[in-house]
């Protein structure tokens with residue numbers, strides 16, 4: 001049985017990824033900070049995380065940890081290994097949106113928060129998970145996946161801090177893949193388009209538009225479902241499909257324009 005750790009797992013794309021990995025036969029440690037209302041906008045809650053756990057009794061453990069804290073993320077990966085004896089998959093889906101103004105009007109805290117969650121959080125999961133993958137029974141089947149964004153390749157209006165952090169997250173994946181050369185472990189990124197989650201609602205709120213107007217940037221002309229993005233993430237996590245995807249980004253965006 002393969003074992004996975006997924007961050008940002010209480011809701012949205014992270015929660016859908018947990019459910020998909022379970023369907024693919026994994027045991028999953030589902031990590032979320034469950035900050036609730038103690039954040040710039042409401043985050044996943046302990047009740048959300050509990051409902052992800054109860055969707056797959058015996059196969060998912062909920063674990064509250066903040067990806068900004070590397071010691072807490074090491075404790076999370078240690079718990080997965082102590083419980084199930086190995087670690088094969090790590091998905092960094094935790095993310096936060098800061099912005100809503102021009103860069104020069106944004107508080108420095110916008111960059112600090114986006115950086116610490118969206119970039120450092122990816123680094124922390126890689127630093128905690130990869131040594132266990134390399135020491136485990138099947139490094140060639142091990143996969144690291146970071147969830148990035150169109151903000152990894154495009155300058156999105158009034159989201160400069162988020163842009164910076166997502167470009168950095170992709171840079172971390174590229175550097176990690178280079179460091180893993182020849183080990184069999186691969187690292188890739190998945191860039192979702194507008195996906196029906198709380199973050200999409202927050203994006204529309206920051207822009208003062210409807211989610212339908214955001215989705216106009218998608219050739220698919222509708223929001224993606226979290227499950228559709230999770231299917232692309234699960235493909236990157238799979239032993240066979242994920243082997244050829246290394247150091248690059250899969251655009252699960254319905255066609256971005």
Ligand SMILES: NC(=O)c1ccc[n+]([C@@H]2O[C@H](COP(=O)([O-])OP(=O)(O)OC[C@H]3O[C@@H](n4cnc5c(N)ncnc54)[C@H](O)[C@@H]3O)[C@@H](O)[C@H]2O)c1
Nearest residue numbers: 008012013033043044066067094095149194195197198199
């Ligand atoms: N929804 C979209 O349209 C969209 C588009 C592009 C990229 N993304 C990316 O997809 C990923 C998932 O986003 P989503 O749309 O599901 O958003 P979401 O807000 O619904 O879920 C994000 C989850 O991450 C958790 N989280 C945030 N900060 C954390 C931290 N410091 N430690 C641990 N957990 C933390 C939240 O509590 C929440 O449960 C993010 O990385 C986001 O940037 C989303």
